[in-house]
Amino acid sequence: MKKACVIGAGFGGLALAIRLQSSGIATTLIEARDKVGGRAYSWQREGFTFDAGPTVVTDPECLRELWKLSGHDIADDVTLMPVMPFYRLNWTDGVTFDYSNDEGSLRREIARVAPGDLAGYEEFERYAAGVWQEGYVKLGHEAFLDFSSMIKAAPAMMRYQAWRSVYSMVSHYVKDEHLRQALSFHTLLVGGNPMSTSAIYALIHKLEKDGGVWWTKGGTNKLAQGMANLFERLGGTLRVGDKVRQVHTIGDQVTEVECESGWRERFDAVASNGDLMHTYASLLGDTVRGKEMARSLTKKSFSPSLFVVHFGLEGTWPGIPHHTILFGPRYKGLLDDIFEHGVLPRDFSIYLHHPTVTDPSMAPPGKSTFYALVPVAHMGKLPIDWAEVGPVLEQRVIREVGRRLIPDIEDRIVTRFHYAPPDFEADLGAWKGNAFSLSPILTQSAFFRGHNRDDKLKNLYLVGAGTHPGAGIPGVVGSAKATAKLMLEDLR
């Protein structure tokens, strides 16, 4: 029986390990932290459950597929709950917009906020369906290992003007600034600036419309745990709390994986779900290939980081939806500050996560769990002392949520803490504290992203946000499908 090792139990690593084990490869999944999930880590504090990262689950079918591979049902391990509306968008001029896939309500919302843009929206919708078909259905699960694969994709990219940004394409179809923001902000969920991320990412609109927006009962951490349960039930070996220190090589082959505990083992194939820079600079740091790749990665553009304030409140808010975007007074200017100038702006847009409105089990009775997330530049662009700035920013974010939605927020706080760029670096080995790996720009997409199989080390593979198609749960689960296909062909 062939043996494979997957380093890192983020969603990409978990999905790959399930695929390999389901296909009869004896798979060992190694996770550095004390539990699986990666960016979907979680904390329990004073009876509240706080999910660290992803909260919007889209394309549930790509998850169901992982259970179906071995004749299982996702419902055995995970309860998916629909979220409606998908998002409430709220601007400083008092305009709100409830965004969903309920055709009637969506059209009513557009007619209310941007009456002149209904026809333009319909055209945008057709555009989004087209890029979804080309970019997600046809190419979202394929490895781009050589330039010829890029050439094959070129006609579709030309047809859909992939060189334009999402915001530019949306603006081509609709004129109202609120609607432009409503149809373009989604790239922020995968670490992309709507002003520079390829218009291909408009496919998220179609992905959400068809598949819906879902929540995992108990938190997104339960989805990761459910995947780990499935993997172990299939006979896979899970090692948690043991960081991989080194991947050993001989010639153009990886041979052994060595952990900090001293445990080491030989494998026929090794895949890394860790940060790209960590994989090459640390795990392969004393090889020529590791050094070469680490050097080339320093020239790449990495996504920004995030500052997330977690808080548990006394009381419940049935009127605050599960997902709210509190836009700030500036859109492009704010994005430029974060993505281009690397400054800490005075204003901010906040994504407010309120899981208890869908799932009261996330907090003790009569209490509510929230997180408020603001994108911030990564530490390479914004080298500030987060130990000093963090508490000040935490207070400003709480005050802004109070000003916009919960006036007596300060009196209701039971527990609060924040997660800042250095935490991404310390906990996940994320280069410069990036939250979403490489920026999702055209020049870092497909063939230009991390390859699912290394070009020189023949049995080294990559999976997760740094590889094609990129960040986000459906993205990394798609990358696992592409990587698994290569590994299974090579191991046969």
Ligand SMILES: Cc1cc2nc3c(=O)[nH]c(=O)nc-3n(C[C@H](O)[C@H](O)[C@H](O)COP(=O)(O)OP(=O)(O)OC[C@H]3O[C@@H](n4cnc5c(N)ncnc54)[C@H](O)[C@@H]3O)c2cc1C
């Ligand atoms: C705050 C936040 C909110 C988000 N919201 C959403 C959302 O709503 N919807 C959505 O779809 N996406 C969202 N995303 C993006 C999404 O969470 C990520 O793109 C995705 O989870 C990344 O998965 P991954 O497979 O790349 O691995 P990661 O989650 O990065 O996990 C990698 C794992 O590898 C482990 N590892 C690294 N090095 C080693 C080593 N040497 N030895 C052993 N283990 C190692 C790490 O500990 C980690 O567990 C969000 C991200 C963040 C940060």
